[in-house]
Amino acid sequence: MNEELLLFTMLDMAGTFAFAISGAIAARQKNLDLFGIIAIAFMVACGGGIIRDVCIGAIPPAGLTDWRYLTLALVAAALAMVAYPLLQRLDHPVQMFDAVGLSFFAVFGAHKALALGYNAQVAILMGIVSAVGGGVLRDVLLNRTPLILRKEIYASAALVAAVVQVGGVRLGLSMDWVPWVGIGLCFGLRFLAMRHGWNLPRFAPHRKP
Amino acid sequence: MNEELLLFTMLDMAGTFAFAISGAIAARQKNLDLFGIIAIAFMVACGGGIIRDVCIGAIPPAGLTDWRYLTLALVAAALAMVAYPLLQRLDHPVQMFDAVGLSFFAVFGAHKALALGYNAQVAILMGIVSAVGGGVLRDVLLNRTPLILRKEIYASAALVAAVVQVGGVRLGLSMDWVPWVGIGLCFGLRFLAMRHGWNLPRFAPHRKP
Amino acid sequence: MNEELLLFTMLDMAGTFAFAISGAIAARQKNLDLFGIIAIAFMVACGGGIIRDVCIGAIPPAGLTDWRYLTLALVAAALAMVAYPLLQRLDHPVQMFDAVGLSFFAVFGAHKALALGYNAQVAILMGIVSAVGGGVLRDVLLNRTPLILRKEIYASAALVAAVVQVGGVRLGLSMDWVPWVGIGLCFGLRFLAMRHGWNLPRFAPHRKP
Structure with a gap:
């Protein structure tokens, strides 16, 4: 149990750091000032987790106290x-x-919701929210349509990671490797989608003839 | 009491479905992918309710568990x-x-806040938030100024529904018909406003002479 | 203790009113309708406080009940x-x-988080969120990149006020004057930054040669 906790704390830190860097780079590219860069870095890093914690009643959100x-x-x-x-x-x-952040957070978000006793649906949704929430906040604040809603496989990769984690816990599989399978699948899927431009299907708006 | 619960559950489902369709159509018109359409449909459908539940401490939000x-x-x-x-x-x-969703949610949101013991002001505000929150989230995510802030009578119709519901409960009137009056008034007002282009007054910015 | 409460209630009211006016003016300049102006005024006034209260578990948020x-x-x-x-x-x-609202809310937000027993980091973050949250909501809803992320010293002024308040409480200094020092510093800093166009440093995006 202690090792599990340590493992997930490490995942959390790594994911937080990766997201913070992604946020800081995006903010710098948008030419924000010193505070803007820090604020976006913090929000991308902790925003998804804060939304998750507010939704599952883990008050105050760890992103704020720690x-x-x-x-x-x-x-x-x-x-x-x-x-x-x-x-x-x-x-x-x-x-x-x-x-990287996407994969780590999807697994950790699902884990945290399960650990607080919520059902599988909440855990999977919270995995997605943890993984995707910070990026959505970043895009909303930088005033653009969130990438995840129209880009290559992104939130769907988080969905896969969350489902693997929830399924693994439900089946009583070892936490030594289940999270890494979820993380690996999510990262691999996302990486290949970026590399090869894989997209989910779109549905062109019909027009009346 | 059981019948009341059933009635409101049905209203909630109908409103959720109507909002989800409205969200999915808007997402499709914006050419989002498969996941984007599902995400916007879910957010329009459940977003207002989730914001309401977070504000009134109904954790976890029903939109996530159910x-x-x-x-x-x-x-x-x-x-x-x-x-x-x-x-x-x-x-x-x-x-x-x-x-349709606007009317259902305004009444249901006010009802839920009252049922949890909050005062009339909170109930009315929560009715408006339930009704309007999902649509505002949709517009923010699709990167446009929320329609409700400048369009024909919209949130004001939700206000009417919430006030009718709260007033009816306070006056001890029968829940057999009070919600339907609120819903009917709100829907009718919204429908007529769309049909005839009714608007709330605006106030053109003055310029110094 | 009673006097302290009265002082902070007055600060809260003054800050709320100032923010509401700032929101209403911005909404009017964007040519929103009657409801839009009221909604933006209310959100700028109470939005930061509502986000703060949701984060620190002060449910329902005072902005909704009062x-x-x-x-x-x-x-x-x-x-x-x-x-x-x-x-x-x-x-x-x-x-x-x-x-004015920025200064009042930074001090009050930090005070409230401390009063609920949170640590100094949460108190300072909540001071900033209280001060800046309403304005960020306004900018997101009016569909523009939040000013605070690229403008003259703004959120950093709120940071100063929150740090002064938290430091004052921690050092056991008299609440007769500590909040006013924080408020004065924040307002003065913001005023001078506007007057002289002071900015935080930016970091131009490098390009590969």
Whole structure:
């Protein structure tokens, strides 16, 4: 149990940091000021988790009380300010870090809802919200239609991770590897979707003849 | 009391379904993908209720735990994908379904807040939030100024429904017909406002001479 | 203790009224209708406080239960409709009222979180959210990138006020003057930033050579 907790704390920190970097880069690209970069980094990192915690009654949200989240957001913002060329040398830094955070948060969000005794549907929805909420907040604040609603497989990858985690817990499988399967599937799916431009089907609006 | 509960459950389902269809149609018109259509359908359907439940401490929000809401959103999204021409044959399908959901949710939201012991002001505000919240979320996510803030009588119709419901409960009138009066008034007002282009007054910005 | 409560109630009312006026003016400038002006006035006035209260579990949010907030929003909306030229004679009425609300809410939000037993980090974050949340909601609803993310020193002024309040409480200083120091510093900083166009540093996006 202690090891499980440690594992999930590490996933949470890694996901938070990845999202914070993705947020800080997006904010910098939009030419926001110092505070704007920190604020967006913090919101992408903690926004999904805060929405999740408010919905499942985990008050106050861990994103607000825990100094480590805020610190991670500050470090990520500082990195994006100071070491931006370094981050940029990765080919698509925003998207890659985003995919890491997506995978970690989907699993962790589902886990937390289950741990508080909610049913499988809530756990899966909360996995998606944790994974996607920060990015949606970022896009709403930066005043653009959220990418996840029209881009390559994104939230659907989070759905897969959350379903794997919830299914694994329900089937009593070992938490040593179940989360990693969910994370691996989600990240792999997202990565391949970006690489090959995979999209979910769209439905062109019909017009009356 | 049981009948009252049944009545309100039915109102809730009908309103949810109507909103989900309105959301799915709007998402399809914006050319979102499969997941985007489902997500917007679910958010329009449950978003107002979720905001209401978070505000009045009804945790977890019914929109998240109850499989029927999610199912209704999925069915509505499927209908909008598969039977779109059918939905489109109605003249202004988005607006009409929107008016149905608006009326149902205003009454139900006010009812729920009163049932939890909140005062009349909270009940009326929660009626408006339930009715209007999903649509505002939709417009924010689709990146446009919410229609309700500048269109024909919309949220004011929800206000009427909520006031009728709260007034009826306070006066001890029969719940056999009070909700239907609120719903009928709200729907009628909204319908006439759309038909005749009724607007609330605006106030053009003055300029210094 | 009673006097402290009275002081903070007065600050809260003054801040609410100032924010409501700033919201109503912005809504009128965007040519919204009667309901839109009232809604934006109410949301700017109470939105930050509602987000704060939802995050710290102060359910239902005071902004929803207390008739005085709603009344202040209605009065502010009415003033913006009827006495708009009067409000406009002030040079930059929106910004000036905004700065007053910013200062009041930063101190009050931090105070409330501390009073509920939260730690210093939550109190400071809640001070910022209270001060900035309503304005961010306004900008999101009016479909523009929130000013606070790219404008002259704004949220950073709220940060100063919240830090002063939290520090004052922690050091056991007299509440007779600590809040006023925070408010004065925040307002003065914001005022000077507007007057002289002070900005936080930005970091231009690097391009690969």
